[in-house]
């Protein structure tokens with residue numbers, strides 16, 4: 001890290017905070033039309049910042065909230081980085097549970113408290129200030145000083161409410177306005193997103209894998225009406241019993257999913273990954289206490305973190321049938337239903353899982369019972385190999401910014417936009433989270449550590465050079 005950038009960062013610390021606080025005061029609740037003016041104001045404010053840095057900047061109108069797009073000039077033979085983030089925030093409700101008002105940023109114990117502090121304004125804007133610091137330092141380090149990569153920014157205003165505008169944009173619905181295809185406009189070697197957490201305080205992380213999902217609803221039908229369980233019990237199959245029987249066959253008591261072929265495409269965790277997870281100091285006992293259970297359960301042969309981050313799972317999300325009211329009613333219900341989902345890992349194909357499950361259910365469906373399987377939505381998982389040179393570059397940048405090398409973690413959740421970039425544009429994503437797990441995103445008293453904010457800016461300022469240097 002050269003001194004020019006470090007000096008610039010320390011001289012501008014207060015101004016970075018003041019700018020962030022000004023942005024946090026705009027209640028950009030993208031999902032609530034009562035806040036449309038403030039949401040647009042937040043987009044315009046960000047676009048102005050990019051313009052002031054000398055970037056070619058557009059406010060792209062969509063069917064929803066505008067997209068803020070900005071880019072530095074292309075670098076012949078150099079890499080291109082696409083930074084994604086969002087300027088919209090979750091509604092602050094319940095407002096009465098906030099210690100200080102959600103749109104009056106307040107500093108306590110080194111944290112700034114405000115809606116959007118960590119999710120995602122505070123994290124996103126580190127990449128604007130990181131670029132600013134790099135550009136301000138031009139020439140100071142004795143090199144020719146120009147930005148060695150092209151940086152593009154795509155910042156949306158509907159991440160918290162479905163992303164309809166971004167989705168339409170990615171599908172090319174606004175091509176005419178930009179004079180090229182979206183794939184050309186957004187073409188990049190890597191996407192960078194800071195909208196997640198570190199592993200723990202003092203343990204910055206790169207999240208290099210996400211699970212996919214496929215979500216189903218199963219309807220089970222029996223007799224043409226609810227029956228008296230005394231008069232008719234023992235004469236026909238009961239849909240509630242049948243549903244329970246079918247569902248319990250999907251996963252065995254060792255936590256192994258029994259759908260034929262389910263594990264065929266699973267990319268197994270490598271020894272290196274298992275070693276990384278094992279070195280994180282995760283405690284099963286603490287986890288049990290946290291969750292209030294005496295025992296943990298999951299697929300045999302894997303640790304808790306391995307199951308959580310790197311193995312597919314099956315869970316029932318809801319079930320219904322028969323009588324739910326007070327007291328007893330001796331009913332043999334005519335129908336039953338359940339919602340359930342599989343969390344998938346690379347390279348499982350949600351469509352293949354759907355087909356195999358449908359076939360299995362047809363085979364195990366008891367006599368006198370009909371079923372219908374509805375597929376709500378599916379998305380594949382994502383993983384960036386640990387050996388990727390982008391991981392090494394990001395790792396060096398984080399080490400410069402945080403003073404310690406990051407750990408490599410995966411997540412059991414899904415981030416739709418990562419799949420959109422991968423499958424619509426063919427670009428992988430680096431997930432660099434500066435937040436903490438207890439930042440209360442989506443809850444009252446959302447916060448972001450100002451120390452981490454500045455370390456994030458520092459890391460971002462180093463990232464451009466590290467990506468340019470990689471082989």
Ligand SMILES: [Zn+2]
Pocket residue numbers: 086119120159195
């Ligand atoms: Zn977010």
